[in-house]
Every structure is written in C-alpha cells, then in structure tokens.
Ligand SMILES: Cc1cc2nc3c(=O)[nH]c(=O)nc-3n(C[C@H](O)[C@H](O)[C@H](O)COP(=O)(O)OP(=O)(O)OC[C@H]3O[C@@H](n4cnc5c(N)ncnc54)[C@H](O)[C@@H]3O)c2cc1C
C-alpha cells in the first residue's frame with residue numbers, strides 16, 4: 082500500500098498581517114510558520130493507517146513551498162511518515178488552488194498511491210479546493226470533511242461532517258482521497274527518539290517547474306484588513322482598571338448585573 | 340450575465356440556505372436558473388427555469404452523479420457563474436465542477452468587491468479580493484453573507500435523468516449527539532476558547548460562568564481536545580445561542596463560531612490579540628491575557 086499526505090505550512094495566525102509589496106498577499110517578514118492545523122489531522126490519520134498496515138505500507142509526505150517548508154516535512158517525518166517530497170517553489174503563495182493541485186497530481190500520477198490524505202482547508206488561504214481537485218485530476222474517489230476513518234481490504238469507510246452535528250457515512254474503493262477535519266483524531270507530538278530517527282529519512286527535492294505547466298485560473302486583486310464595522314469599544318491597560326470598566330459597562334448596558 | 344444556482348436538498352427537504360443564492364444573484368444583477376436534486380413535492384418559490392433531478396431516484400448526495408447533473412445544466416444554460424452555498428454540499432461539489440470545466444473557483448465569497456469578489460483569509464483576520472481569469476467561474480458563497488430572497492412564483496421544470504454511478508457510496512446518516520445542556524435557553528454564557536491554554540484552566544472560565552449564574556460554552560478546538568463536553572460547543576457544528584450576555588474568553592472569532600453566537604444581545608471578548616476577528620462583532624473587546632483578567636473579573640462579580 083502506498084500512502085501520500087499533503088501538507089502546507091502556514092503562518093502563526095495570532096500574528097499581525099501586513100500586505101506584501103504587490104499588495105496581494107501577506108508580507109512574510111517576522112512571521113513564524115508551522116504546519117496547517119487541518120493537515121496535522123491528515124498526517125496523524127495517515128500514520129495511524131500506516132501503523133495498522135505494518136511493513137507492507139509506505140507513507141510519503143509532500144509539501145509545495147519555499148525552503149522553510151522543510152521544517153514541516155521534518156516534523157511529519159518525526160511523527161512517523163517514511164519519506165518526504167519537497168516541491169520547491171519560492172513563489173508558491175502566488176499560485177492558485179488549481180496550480181497547486183495540478184503540481185501535486187503531476188507528482189502523484191505515476192506513483193501508484195492507494196490513499197491520499199489532505200486537510201479540508203488551509204488556514205491562510207482557506208479555499209478548501211486543493212484536495213478535491215487533486216482527486217478529480219487523478220480520477221480518485223473522494224470524500225471531504227471527514228471526522229471518522231476506517232480502512233479494510235481496498236475499501237475506505239469515512240464519516241463526513243454535515244451541518245448541525247449530523248454525519249454522513251460513505252464507502253469508497255481505493256484509490257481514494259480524503260480531506261480531514263478537526264476532531265478526526267488528536268495529533269501526536271514527535272518524541273525525541275523519533276526526531277533523531279527522522280534525521281535519517283530521505284527528503285527528495287523537485288523544482289516546481291518540473292511538474293507544473295498550468296497557468297492560474299484566478300487572480301488576486303488585493304489583500305487587506307476587513308472594513309471596520311463595529312461600534313464596539315476596545316479596552317486596554319491595567320487588569321484592575323479593565324475589570325472596573327467592564328463591570329461599569331455591564332451595569333450600564335445590560336440587565337445582568339445590578 | 341447569467342448564473343446557474345445549485346440549491347440543496349437533504350432527506351426530501353429543500354434547505355433554506357438555497358434562497359441565499361438568489362440574494363447573491365440579486366446583488367450581481369444576474370439572470371438565474373436553478374438546479375436541484377429534489378422532488379416535485381417540495382418545489383421552491385421561484386418562477387424561473389428549474390433543472391430538476393429526482394432525489395428519490397438519486398438517493399442522498401452522490402458526488403459523481405451530482406457533478407454530472409450540474410455539467411448537463413451548464414451545457415444547456417451556458418451560465419457565466421455556477422453558484423453554490425459554501426456548505427458541506429457546496430465545498431464538496433463545487434471543486435469537482437470547476438475542475439471538470441477547468442474554470443476558476445472562488446471559495447466562500449462574503450461580498451462583491453470592485454471588479455471581483457471579497458473572500459476571507461488568515462482565519463478571517465484579513466480579506467482578499469479575487470477575480471476569475473476564466474470566462475466562466477464557480478463561486479461558493481459564505482453561509483449567511485447574502486440575504487435569503489424568495490423570488491416567488493412556480494418554476495418551469497426541465498427534467499434531468501438521475502442515472503449514473505458514483506465512486507462514493509452513501510451508507511447512511513448518523514444523528515447529532517443528544518444534548519444534556521440546552522445553551523439555547525441560557526441568559527448568560529461564558530465560553531472558553533483555545534486561548535485558555537490548557538484543560539486545567541477550564542475551571543477558571545467555569546468559575547466566571549458560575550459567578551454570573553450562567554452556563555459554560557466552548558469553541559470547537561476546546562471540545563475536540565476533550566477539555567469540555569461537546570454539548571457545550573457553540574457554532575455551526577454545535578449549538579446556536581442568543582443569551583443576554585456572551586463572554587468569549589480566548590476565542591478568535593472564526594465564522595463557524597460567530598454563526599452560533601452573533602445574535603447574543605451583548606458580547607464581551609477577552610483576547611490578547613487586538614486584531615482578532617471577534618472584535619468585529621464584540622460590543623467590548625478587552626485586550627488582555629484571559630488567565631489574568633478572568634479571575635479578577637470573577638472575584639468582583641462574585642462579591
Ligand atoms: C466545517 C467547520 C465547522 C466548524 N464548526 C465550529 C463550531 O461549531 N464551533 C467553533 O467554535 N468552531 C468551529 N469550527 C472551527 C473554527 O473554524 C475555528 O477553528 C475555531 O472556532 C477556533 O477556535 P478558538 O477561537 O478557540 O481558537 P483559535 O482560533 O486558535 O483562537 C484562539 C484565540 O485566543 C487568543 N489567545 C491566545 N492566548 C491568549 C491569552 N493568554 N489570553 C487571551 N487571549 C489569548 C488568540 O489571540 C486567538 O484569537 C469549524 C470549522 C469548520 C471547517
């Protein structure tokens with residue numbers, strides 16, 4: 082069995098975002114990067130399956146991006162992936178989902194993967210498209226937003242999350258792709274011995290130009306903060322003062338405190 | 340300009356969100372046609388062309404079949420835009436259609452922008468304006484971002500045959516978990532988000548809820564991590580609440596959380612990040628460390 086998991090590196094979302102020089106994406110200076118949260122669930126699920134299958138399985142982790150994404154690949158190797166592929170693209174952030182998916186599909190097309198795992202969406206771009214497009218391009222069966230996963234003998238049974246807490250159970254034959262949602266599992270932390278072991282695992286580097294010939298289908302016009310709507314009050318300062326102010330506001334504006 | 344709107348049915352019922360598609364088309368000033376995998380028994384109040392495939396024959400959502408039906412309607416209608424709601428149905432189906440047509444997809448549109456569409460990014464903290472580079476495009480609209488509009492009238496039906504296989508087989512639904520707390524009735528809710536840092540700190544938030552005589556709420560990651568029971572989760576996949584006072588402690592304000600609590604009468608948010616999107620709907624944003632501020636507030640309220 083050959084398994085693939087696709088991960089993206091995203092900035093820490095508690096950062097302040099400023100537009101880049103072109104005004105179409107964020108400026109990366111001073112930002113700390115880590116693995117996209119939804120992709121951590123994908124990596125964990127892929128490793129759980131890898132462990133269940135034992136020696137017959139091989140799990141590859143792939144990321145498209147500049148050299149910094151190697152950190153996220155190393156973390157995945159330390160969590161338990163067998164090998165990694167870095168599709169090197171310093172300009173990945175300006176690629177649209179169609180291009181990212183096309184590059185992944187071009188890499189995967191002759192590798193004979195049985196199951197591909199992706200996150201349901203990236204936290205910075207949030208298009209929720211890349212996984213599904215990869216499946217379409219490869220002709221894989223595909224299910225999105227999974228919160229439950231089981232595999233047995235060529236069949237995937239997945240639980241899709243729908244609105245209002247309802248779930249839909251689906252069955253697919255491999256080759257198949259699933260996009261992973263929060264709550265699917267609790268991702269493990271790499272242990273020190275596994276971090277050491279991961280240093281011996283291979284990371285293959287492929288320039289994106291070797292895989293991607295597609296032009297973008299969408300164009301970003303601008304990147305900007307939301308127009309301020311609220312007439313809300315922002316309070317800052319000493320905690321004691323803040324408490325007094327909040328109590329005064331609650332007494333004035335609500336009936337919950339007398 | 341012409342739009343093909345793809346509405347949503349589940350278990351024999353038209354979902355209300357379908358009418359938000361008309362709100363979007365209205366703002367675009369576009370002509371409409373509607374596609375539904377639905378039934379004659381529950382037709383929408385709409386006087387235009389309805390491409391209808393029989394849901395009873397299709398079964399519940401089968402992606403390959405639904406994709407085929409959308410592509411058939413696209414052929415007949417030749418629309419500029421194919422529009423879905425960004426729901427579990429829309430985000431699953433839309434990219435399949437976009438990929439098959441090899442056209443741009445713009446996901447989770449919140450508003451029309453000058454020359455394009457406005458979408459959220461960076462966990463809703465920032466916005467992008469995006470436009471398709473292709474003549475035709477697929478759009479998914481954010482739930483609740485456009486007004487629901489009932490056009491009225493009865494449709495001219497064009498039937499689509501509901502045949503064709505699917506690589507994804509629908510097995511069945513699993514009902515939502517039973518709720519042991521009805522947050523819908525609570526007058527005061529104090530909710531814990533990931534910003535509380537660790538499970539042990541839940542008690543600090545619960546203490547403030549108790550001091551107010553209210554209930555404890557939570558954001559999803561706090562529930563998924565097992566810090567708080569699912570029955571306390573607020574949001575699209577939890578409960579929808581409208582208390583007199585909602586206090587969000589260490590919650591960033593993702594759209595799925597806001598959808599569950601934005602109707603609260605008065606919202607106080609405590610967040611160390613002044614730019615957190617919760618600030619857009621909060622009446623008061625307290626910029627502070629929750630673990631310092633909350634115990635101090637609890638001590639005052641308890642007096
Ligand atoms: C299909 C779908 C359905 C979803 N359904 C739901 C749902 O029903 N409910 C829901 O809540 N989410 C839901 N989500 C998840 C949602 O997108 C967000 O990921 C989630 O709401 C974030 O939770 P949070 O605000 O607690 O965490 P984060 O986004 O991580 O935010 C933590 C916040 O705490 C602040 N903070 C950190 N430390 C401190 C400190 N010491 N003091 C003060 N502030 C601090 C940070 O600045 C940040 O703003 C759903 C997602 C999807 C894709």
Ligand SMILES: Nc1ncnc2c1ncn2[C@@H]1O[C@H](COP(=O)(O)O)[C@@H](O)[C@H]1O
Pocket residue numbers: 087088089090117119120123143144145146173178181198199200201202203204206207208209210211212
């Ligand atoms: N640059 C990338 N490299 C590898 N995988 C990616 C990349 N961008 C997106 N993905 C995958 O596609 C999923 C959906 O991303 P998106 O369509 O951007 O919301 C992510 O959760 C990842 O699993």
